[in-house]
Amino acid sequence: MCGIAGVLMRAGRYPDPEQLRVMAxxxxxxxxxxxxxxxGGTVGLAQTRLAIIGLATGHQPMVAVEDKLALAANGEVYNYLELNEELRAAGRVLRTDSDSETILHAYAVHGLGCLTRLRGMYAFALHDARSGQLILARDRLGIKPLFYVKLPDRIAFASEIKALLPCLPGRPEVEPGALRRFLQNQFAGGEETVLHGIRRVLPGEALVLQPDLSIERHRYWSALAVAPRTIGVAQAREELDRLMDTAMQEHMRSEVPFGLFLSGGVDSAVLAAxxxxxxxxxxxxxxxxxxGTTMADELDEAARVAAHFGFDHQPLELTLDQVFARIPHTVWAADELMRDYASLPTSILAQAAGDELKVVFSGEGGDEAFAGYRRYHPRPLERWFKTLRHPGSGGFRTRGQWSRHWSQRLFGPRLGAAPGLDRAPFLAAWAATPAAWSAMQRRQYTDLVTALPDNLLVxxxxxxxxxGVEGRVPFLDHRVVEFGLSLPDQLKVRGHRGKWLLRHWAEPLLPPGHLERPKRGFHVPVGDWLTGxxxxRLGERLAANRGIREWFKPAAxxxxxAARQAGRGGERELFxxxxxxxxxxxxxxEPGLIPAPDEDPLEWV
Known part of the structure; x- marks a missing residue:
């Protein structure tokens, strides 16, 4: 797991090693x-490494002199052992124990066709000096991030937006439409980010950057290719058993110890088993x-699961001050504007794990793959009503996060006039789905290409x-996702409870009674903190903030x-x-400013 950055310069210009150092x-x-x-020529690559596989031999960027290739990679290629056998049979000589070297040799043999052979989570930049091309590629589900910006004399790229800021010719500019989508949708998804000109490489995509700085897009995977199946319970259980067995064997490949985040829910308990x-x-x-909060947590359930499997368990019981002191650091860490309250406890968990581990397993993706969210199976009347009021997505993802009352009163002129529909990413995803899919499959897919990569995986x-902690997410092995998406609806939801097949398959593996608990989710007591x-004081700070004065109406x-203090909403808007x-x-x-992990958020407003 690493960070990567670099540039492709226009012909006649060469990368500045000092700028690469600053980006790194x-x-x-x-x-x-x-x-x-x-x-090498017009290309510069940089990498910062978290050593997990090939500890002594995995220095990057990697160079294959005989093939005139150079690579900077982030993430893991989980099936590198199997691929290396094939590559050696094809005459390739591998010189390290790193899974990243596999990418170099696979490209030398298969070209861009190597992408369909890689299984894992990755983002990489590969310089092919013979063609002069620079290839930027991202894993199928978007587990690992990759951003780029095209400037008159170069294309710069990096794992995080903050590493691109030194490349910009002037002050970064806010993209109004993306800012509004963040406010209304909780995240600003798709290619466009909230910073003008900075774009995402999409999941399942490779960009081929040519010497003249033109960009060719290569889509190597899409969940749209998944066909619905007619399959019985027994066969589905057998297939899920084989898929999870293979995925876990590959995901557990590591030369350093690993741990597990236990939420007390189904997905993390399945990973524990x-x-x-x-x-x-x-x-x-x-x-x-x-x-000190009215919100129930899952510490007892998590401890029960850990004891059942004999883990060395560490519960963290946090005060409200501990949780919300993470706000400035999580804003810095996320890069992107993304309002997922769960980022706060996740950050604290990551710091605790990082004191002793480099790798942690986590249950993200189980709900998307196996239809665990209630929003995937609404009541017919609810679906009909929402479709009638907000057509285009089958009644799915129809309501903005901000109330119309507050958006009208608070949005400044440029924000209010920003072009494009706030729901555009959801409408586009829904419209792209095959006619043979059910409404539930369409809902899963819409989340798989919007909320999953641009919110949950951020x-x-x-x-x-x-x-410095790598998160491994076996439920997002693309074969598991394809399997879950292809299942008939009756194997996903029964009795209005989601993830039916996963629960049915996992029940013998888990502590007795664990699956009888209702789904609670990873909630954060924002309402208990944002009071009185x-x-x-927050309102006073906001009114004086430069960004707020530029984009909003402080008079409102x-x-x-007052509405928030009186208990009449406003929580999401204020946050x-x-x-x-x-x-x-x-x-x-102030680009380059880094908050400490624990700060008073009001001091940063």
Whole structure:
């Protein structure tokens, strides 16, 4: 697991080693173990390394002199052992124990066709000096991030946006439409980010950058190719058993110890059972709960699962002050504007795990693959009503996060006039789905290409990597996702409960009664914190913030504060404004500023 960055310069220009150093320094948290750079012609590559596989021989960027190839890679190619056997049979000589070297040789043999052979989570830049091309590629589900910006004399890329800021010719500019989508959708997804000109490489995509800085897109995987299946329970159980067995064997490949985040829910409990069955032994597990709040947590359930499988368990019981002191650091870590409250406890878990581990398993993806969320199977009347009011997505993802009342009163002129529909990413995803799919499959797919890569996996990657921890997510093995998406609806939902097949398959593996608990989710007691005098002080800070004054109407803030203090909503609006104010300071006003893990959020507004 690493951070990568680099540039492709226009012909006649050459990369600046000092700029590569600065870009790499911005990614030091992603790779505290090693750092390297490569300059070849018009291409410069940099990498910061978190050593997990090939500890002694995995220095990057890697260069294959005989093939005139150079590589900077982030992530893991889990099936590298199997691929290496094939590559040796084809006459390739592998010189390291690193899974990243597999990418170099696979490309030398198969060209871009190598991408369909890689299984894992990765983002990489590969320089082919013979053709002059630079290839930027990202894994199928978007587990690992990759951003780029096209400038007149170069294309620069990096694992995180903060490493691209030194390349910009002037002050970073906010993209109005993306900012509004963040406020309304919780995240701003797709190619466009909230910073003008900075774009994402999409999941399942490779960009081929030509010497003249033109860009060719190569889509090597899409969930749209998944065909619905007619399959019975017995066969589905057998297939799921084989898939999870293979996925776990590959995901457990590591030369360093690993642990597990235990939420007390189904998905992390399934991973606990699988790790135990595959001989993980007495690994470290971590869970989080809260003190001084009315919100229930899952510490007891997590401890019960850990005891059942003999793990060395560490529960973290947090105060509200501990949780919300993470706000500035999580805004910095995320890079992107993304309002997932769970980033706060995830950051604390990551720091605790990072004190002793480099790898942690986590249950992200189980709900998307096996239809665990209630929103995938709404009641017919609810679906009909939402479709009638907001057509285009089958009644799915129809309502903005901000109330119409507050958006009308608080959005400034440029924000209110921003082009494009806030729901555009969801509408486009829904429209792309095959006619043979059910509404449930369409809902799963829409999340798989929007909320999953641009919200949930931002939290998983950035919060963990901020403390040098790699998160492994076996439910997002693309074969598991394809299997789950292809299942008939009746194997996903029964009795209005989701993930039916996964529960049915896992029941014999888990502590008795564990699956009888209702789905609770990874909640955070924001409402208990955002109250009283704190809201008033926050409102005063927001009114004076440069970013808020530029994009919103500060005159409406007292009414929002009063509504929140009176218990009449406003929680999401205030939290979103606070995040934007802090983000604006870190990424627009003072790039390079890094909050400590525990800060007073009001001091950063």
């Amino acid at each position: 320094a911005a990614l030091a948290h992603r790779g505290p173990d090693d750092r390297g750079a490569y300059c 699988q790790l135990h069955a595959h001989g993980a032994g007495r690994i470290r597990s971590f869970s989080v709960g809260y003190r 939290k998983t990657d950035r919060m963990l990597m901020a403390f 005098d704190l809201v008033g 803030l007292p009414a929002l504060v 979103g404004l606070m995040q934007f104010a802090i983000w604006h300071r870190i990424f627009i006003e």
